[in-house]
Amino acid sequence: MRPEIVPLFWLAVTLVSYCLSRWIDARLHQWWTSPLLLTFGFCLTLALVLHASYHDYLSGTFWLGTLLGPATVAFALPIYEKREMIRRYWPTLAVGVVAGSTISIISSLLLAHWLGLAPDVRLSLVPRSITTPFAMAVSGGIGGIPGLTATCVILTGLCGGAVGELLLKWLPLRSSFSRGALFGMGAHGCGAAKAREVGVEEGSIAGLVMVLAGLANVAFAPVLAILLR
Amino acid sequence: MVHIRDFPTLGRIAMRRNRWVQIGLLIGLWWLSDTAVRYLEIPVPGAVIGLAALLVLLISGWAPAAWFRRGTKGLLDHMLLFFLPAAMALLDHRDLFGVAGLKVVLAVVVGTVLVMVGTALSVEACFRWSARRAS
Known part of the structure; x- marks a missing residue:
């Protein structure tokens, strides 16, 4: 391939596979047709088959990553629109966020330690339960690799969507709050999408828990960085 | 015919209706906060400061929520596309395609189950406790 075409090629591959996977998902709507899995899987496979380097891939698509910043700013709107809910139920929401984040950080560290993963991979796993832009910010702050964290976040979302539904059947959950928190804390955006299928209230709680967990983790990241040193 | 005095209204309509104008606004807000953070050397990501700034603007009523609704939906609906380039960093970590992967x-599967069960049960306990106290 001529070198000047490489950036354009990878940008086209990314955009086309994204549009296609959204179309496939709208048609079939199975767990394996998640656009997350299809787009990521397709781009990764193609890059491996063509022996492309990450540098090649990034040359055409880096600006898409830049848009993660404005997307983070946009999270202000869902917080603002649910301010009444936050005011009324903040203790319950806080319990969910604190419990979930603590379990997530400790379980990631312990599991990675027992499995003997390399230190940078271990740290990249720590913020995997929160939504990607926040997770990458935390990862950079505590000495992980933001790119690996993004991969771990995707894995968490894929796994959480499937596991969450099973857990919902087994756990004795009477309130929509606990059902929503399960999805929002356990599987960020993917979980929030699943929770919207369970119910309107579950969906909005999951979305709120996801954003609040992201913010809480970013706020706690400097302390975490000191604790992990 | 478009008269000069209609322009403020046209501007307002564009702000309320057009997704691209609103996305531009969010990009501008992010750029401003990111530049400020770099200039002042604040140890918080610029985007998070931008989020806080937008929240303040909305709560104080300086900026109506309608100016951001479509732009927010546009950006958050396609967030997958924005973190895909970062996740492709896996290409630089070939060792993870083996046993380490x-x-x-x-770790992710077991950790996710733990987080989900722990979060749901603690929120449920909190809910039942407050329900019992209220009755």
Whole structure:
């Protein structure tokens, strides 16, 4: 391939596979047709088959990553629109966020330690339960690799969507709050999408828990960085 | 015919209706906060400061929520596309395509189950406790 075409090629591959996977998902709507899995899987496979380097891939698509910043700013709107809910139920929401984040950080560290993963991979796993832009910010702050964290976040979302539904059947959950928190804390955006299928209230709680967990983790990241040193 | 005095209204309509104008606004807000953070050397990501700034603007009523609704939907609906380039960093970590990768998957699966069960049960306990106290 001529070198000047490489950036354009990878940008086209990314955009086309994204549009296609959204179309496939709208048609079939199975767990394996998640656009997350299809787009990521397709781009990764193609890059491996063509022996492309990450540098090649990034040359055409880096600006898409830049848009993660404005997307983070946009999270202000869902917080603002649910301010009444936050005011009324903040203790319950806080319990969910604190419990979930603590379990997530400790379980990631312990599991990675027992499995003997390399230190940078271990740290990249720590913020995997929160939504990607926040997770990458935390990862950079505590000495992980933001790119690996993004991969771990995707894995968490894929796994959480499937596991969450099973857990919902087994756990004795009477309130929509606990059902929503399960999805929002356990599987960020993917979980929030699943929770919207369970119910309107579950969906909005999951979305709120996801954003609040992201913010809480970013706020706690400097302390975490000191604790992990 | 478009008269000069209609322009403020046209501007307002564009702000309320057009997704691209609103996305531009969000990009501008992010750029401003990111530049400020770099200039002042604040140890918080610029985007998070931008989020806080937008929240203040909305709560104080300086900026109506309608100016951001479509732009927010546009950006958040396609967030997958924005973190895909970062996630492709896996290409630089070929060792994770082997046993180490399976270990990461195992850690993620077990960790996710723990987080979900722990979060749901603690929120449920909190809910039942407050329901019992109210009755």
